Amino acid sequence: MVHFTSFSILALALLAASVPVQADGYHRCHPASGSGTAPTVAATAVFQPGQYSLGSGLDGAGVDAQGALFVAHNGLADPSHTITKLTNIDQPSIFFTAPSQLTGAFGDVRFQTIKTGTGNQTQQLYITDLKTPRVFALPAASTSVQPDPNQFRVFCQDAQMMAPYGISVSRQGNVYIVGQKVVSTTKVGDGDLWLCNSQGHPTRLDTLTRPNGVDATYQGDTLYVAESTLTNGAVSGAKVWRYQLDPATGHVVVDAATKAPVKTVLVDFEMLDKTGSTPSYALVTDVNNNVFVSRNALNKVVKLSPQGQVLATITVPTSTISSMALGGSDGKTLYIVGTCAGSTTNGCVYSWTNDAAGSAWQMQQ
Template sequence: MKSSHRPVLIISLILSFWNPLHAFQSEDLTPEFSFTEGIEGPAVDKSGALYAVNYGEQGTIGRVSETGMAELYLTLPEGSIGNGIRFDREGTMYIADYAGHKVYRVKRDSKQPEVYVEGPEMNQPNDLALSDTGVIYLSDPNWGEGTGNLWMVPGAGELVLLESGMGTTNGIEVSPDGKYLYVNESEQRKVWKYDILPDGTLSGKKLLISFEDYGLDGMRCDVKGNLLITRYGKGTVVLVSPKGKVLKEIRLKGKNPSNLAFGGRDGRTVYVTLADRGCVEKIRLPHKGSYYSKIH
């Protein structure tokens, strides 16, 4: 190949992954109602496969290919129903079990859930985030009372209460540089920002942004530190800067987005779970996902 052709080839390859004409436009990845209305916790493993809870029936986890082909991956023990999912750098899957007050661990190349931590004092572990040091942070809402807690899991079997008496804690995420933790309160429509201390505990709580209407659910950061937040009931995903400024609001097909995750060949595809449609929609963003980039 002549060297003069190389720039054209490089540009073509770039455009094959990122096309601004398709940015911020939602389309279906999976058929409607292939998952239950409890669809949640999307997470992408190192191979690029997408996982979400409650495939076909409650208490399951489904695996979805990049082309949208879904299959049953595993079934949780009786009495357990998953919500948030995250993978660590070793490929271990962690699952928040809101019905059984647990977090499960599923090691790479295994389909056997093991109890990583259990706490009957928790309301219902909802979503989780992983720090660069392997610490797990858990949101723990009490929907009936409109309150919530925030927990830390430093290691297997260790459960530390960081804050109680919050609003309905839900979406949770660590900033790309590992310095901050974001936690939202669904019914109060607030997003809080904390400093993460060397031991994993938190300080310096301050309000990042608040909204006047509709609920908040899952959150993820891109590599630039922008925070994507699902607007439950409104049918949008909102992009918020690290300073708390709304940069973009993306319209979805469904009304009740429950969570999201970055994936795709270049890390710029965002998979959004829709409770009212029981499926996954996907959108394209200009920047890769922060957490996705760390595990790939």
């Protein structure tokens, strides 16, 4: 997610044991030397300003079980309280507007399919609130009709939460959020990672500096988090963390001795290609555990293997990518959303076809 002010368990154990431990105590996975030969491809514009406008505040993006794209914080109506559905991708319509008394601001969004004992299923939309750190839940019998606003409720909150810019829902129904303070110089503790279990009980899993994108893998055993650091407004240290999860509880696995979260660096962008000063605001995964990360000022998205090798580079006209989602009818369409190139008032959506479905889409099937 972007600031409004700028923009199986054994396998993991073997992988962690195979890479050197750095001076800071963390394992790092270095990309294969052949990563420079990965293809560079251009995304296709699928929504541009015309009869409709998504507004410059286009932010969180998620897909339902049918693969339709939903975006938050847009300019169709009240930009802080509206979720828009992009029907046939090029025709936006208001899906939900929050009650007028709400003082929050919608951030990121994710859907979950909930199956009942009778064989029926419903969808639930989770929405982060940036002004009052919390997560809302909105049940929807069908995403083809507007949901009942009376069902809109607070799902999870804690007084120590920071503004939640990213959200992910695991296959097991656990909700993960990353938050941060909006400050010009960050330190560890200015960002956080939380788990809200299926009952909405919050647990802080880790403290960070400036986390943004977050996504759980389809298997529910790994969580990826994009993070960077700010010093007087200058970005550095852009990287992607990989956390080991216990699928049974949803909690991050901790080291028996130190009680610290078990995490490794999937990619350190400064070590990869000297772009550690470029932030990553959006992150999604596919069912093959590949990770898509936005490289905002570089006008591109990189697709990384589970070992941190660059598999593809997807270019876009805009340098302000706020969110991404893998959807479409087969879950393989990567939607890239953000402010349109050369505009400060309009939002655009670009797409690229992947060879595997997205984790968030597949979990809903």
